Amino acid sequence: xxxxxxxxxxxxxxxxxxxxxxxxxxxxxxxxxxxxxxxxxxxxxxxxxxxxxxxxxxxxxxxxxxxxxxxxxxxxxxxxxxxxxxxxxxxxxxxxxxxxxxxxxxxxxxxxxxxxxxxxxxxxxxxxxxxxxxxxxxxxxxxxxxxxxxxxxxxxxxxxxxxxxxxxxxxxxxxxxxxxxxxxxxxxxxxxxxxxxxxxxxxxxxxxxxxxxxxxxxxxxxxxxxxxxxxxxxxxxxxxxxx
Numbered sequence: 001x002x003x004x005x006x007x008x009x010x011x012x013x014x015x016x017x018x019x020x021x022x023x024x025x026x027x028x029x030x031x032x033x034x035x036x037x038x039x040x041x042x043x044x045x046x047x048x049x050x051x052x053x054x055x056x057x058x059x060x061x062x063x064x065x066x067x068x069x070x071x072x073x074x075x076x077x078x079x080x081x082x083x084x085x086x087x088x089x090x091x092x093x094x095x096x097x098x099x100x101x102x103x104x105x106x107x108x109x110x111x112x113x114x115x116x117x118x119x120x121x122x123x124x125x126x127x128x129x130x131x132x133x134x135x136x137x138x139x140x141x142x143x144x145x146x147x148x149x150x151x152x153x154x155x156x157x158x159x160x161x162x163x164x165x166x167x168x169x170x171x172x173x174x175x176x177x178x179x180x181x182x183x184x185x186x187x188x189x190x191x192x193x194x195x196x197x198x199x200x201x202x203x204x205x206x207x208x209x210x211x212x213x214x215x216x217x218x219x220x221x222x223x224x225x226x227x228x229x230x231x232x233x234x235x236x237x238x239x240x241x242x243x
Contacts, residue, residue, distance in 0.1 A: 001026060002218065003042050003072075006056055020222045023056055028063040030221070033228040035066060036243050039162065039192075039216060041092065041119070042072025054086045061087020069117055069162070077106050084111065092162060094119040095135035098142060098149075101156055108157030113189075118158040122146040122179065123166040131179060138166050147182055154187045161187065162216065165195035170219060172198025180210040192216050200226060200234045207240045 001008045001023055008020040020026065027038055040060060042053060057070055070083050071092025080091045091111070097104050097118050107116045123141075125132040131146035150161055163183060165176040175196045183191055190213035193206050197217035206215050220226040232242045 001038065001040050003040060003053075003056065006053060008222070024059040024063045026222070027060045030228065031064045031066060034232065035221075035228050037067045037069065037214070038064060039069045039092065040071070040088075042070075054082055057083055057086040057088055071117070071119055075100075076103070077110055080107050080111065084115070090115050090117050090160070092117045092119045093158075094121065095140075097153060097158075098133065098135050098144070101152070104153055104156040104158055108159065113157050113159035116158050117160040117162055117192075118150075118153040119162040119164070120146055120150060120153075121164050121166055131182075134166060138169075146179075147186055150183055151186045154189050158189065160190045160192065162192045162194060164216075168196030169194075171196055172202075172220065174198065174202040175206040175215065177206060177209045180206060180212050184211040190214065197226075200231055203231060203235060204238050204240065207235065208238070 003009065003023055008023050008026055023040065030038060040057065061068055067089040068087060069090040069092050070088035071094060074080060074083070074091060074093060075096050083091060091107060093104060093107070093116065104116060104118060121134045121138050122131040123134055133142045133144040133146050133149050134140060135142055150163070161183070163179065165179055168174070168176050173196055175193050180191060180193050192214040193212040194216040197203060197215065197220050203215050206212055221228065235242050
């Protein structure tokens with residue numbers, strides 16, 4: 001769930017955001033459907049130079065019992081601690097990790113590697129021939145090679161990677177399989193694929209053609225185009241291991 005000023009939003013390629021609804025209400029519905037995990041990203045916190053909204057996290061965590069990963073605007077171990085106390089199970093670092101990589105190590109030492117998720121927003125740099133890391137909600141190009149960055153953050157202590165293809169985001173054209181194949185060869189921590197889910201076949205493809213541990217989707221679930229129970233059943237029939 002991408003959250004902007006207390007409301008769930010969804011766009012395409014990280015722009016043209018449309019209001020989807022109330023975070024706690026939507027979270028409760030996904031709890032009923034049997035979602036394995038909920039990722040709550042305050043997508044405007046960094047650009048607005050404010051911390052993640054603790055009250056919204058508390059509201060969402062009171063509605064759900066599945067693991068809750070929270071990110072956006074986190075700049076210190078103290079920020080992490082506040083969100084964990086508010087009900088988060090994992091902390092997601094993106095822009096802050098690029099600006100201050102030692103924050104990954106500090107968080108991992110205090111809360112454990114399994115608690116620190118590094119979110120990496122990437123876009124193909126066709127001219128340079130590599131996947132480039134973007135920060136600040138996909139607005140700032142960093143010139144950093146995403147595959148090299150993934151390896152570095154794992155070495156620094158990240159216990160999980162949430163990797164979003166900005167080229168695929170909201171397009172419903174399928175996951176960027178090549179990206180996840182490349183990442184899987186470099187790191188040995190869980191990888192969550194994000195960006196591009198449009199049909200159940202897209203989920204089957206990413207699980208069968210790469211070694212990702214999870215697949216994240218937003219709009220297809222928000223708008224009821226795919227239900228989680230139906231998707232899990234389809235994946236099970238195709239031999240994909242599901243909870």
